Amino acid sequence: MLHRRPTVSFLLEDRPANLLAVSGLGSSTWDLSAAGDNSCNFGFIGAMGQAAPFALGLALAQPEKRVVLFTGDGEILMSLGILATIANLAPENLSLVVLDNEAYSETGGQPTATAGPTDLEQVAKGAGFTNTQSVTHDSALPALREMIRGTRGPHFANIKIVAEELPLVFPYSFDGVTAINRFRDAATA
């Protein structure tokens, strides 16, 4: 079991300029912010289930850049069909990283389906991803970091993390227009 904040920070350490990072509603957005503000970050604070579709659209629009999505098990479970859509389109520049604490941590820690028999790596495999992994030890992180930055995708990594309450770290702006304008300028630069 890994800790979410050091995991995200490690994966983004010394990030290349062409790496665009998207985060799903809730804790993943606080994690992305905690790793350091960057104009190439866009964090969802709502529209649950839409972070992976957004990352896909971004990857299609910017094929020369790399796109990584950080999201939670609860957020990705809301729209599992997108995994089939991504696997069929197979964008080479897209990596999905799920921070799986087996709980809806923002709403009191109620268990998600992954606390039961659901295995998101197997779901991704069944959807058609050929490059998948389940991470349970931080020894796998250096290779994952390289994969996000350069290996032909799409990738799906499910990282088992500790369910822990952490201080919220807010993104650049809660105002959607301010946030997306800065991100779009950086993403299209």
Next chain:
Amino acid sequence: MAKSMTSQRLVDWHQDIFDVLIAHNISIVAHVPDAGHGPLINKCEAHSEMQTVTLTTEQDGVGLLSGAWAGGRKGVLLMQSSGVGNTINALALPSICRIPFLTIVTMRGEWGEFIPWQVPMGQGTPKVLEAMGVRLFRVDASEDVGSAVEAAVNSAYNTRQSAAVLLSQKMIGAKQFKQG
């Protein structure tokens, strides 16, 4: 008078939509397949600079096109009125970020509908879209399709709003069902 002889049938409105999309450099066409959009989807799939994306649910189209716009590409979501209900909370994303969002909706459940299950969402479609701040461009005659799509494209991409073209079931023609 035979329905096939009305003037509406002389206009290739699928082609008119396609021409507007091309003229505005709209290159990502996301859809959940629909018979009413079928000829348009075929035209888009056959065009080398268009990218069609078959979704498993309409809501994913909202996020997909929002991400594409953030990356500098323009798109459109093609769906049936029954799919509109799937998009509602996702529409918070283009709304709060003022991301341009364009959709073209084929209406069911409003004119000569055979399937009762199509009626609730068909009747609810204009109301729920308006409730989420989407501007509506309704079309009842095939000769008006091109100009309505043009207006919706400009509304979405020039003013950064959400816009929906509603193609009426009367214009499309109600799907015929025959048993056995």
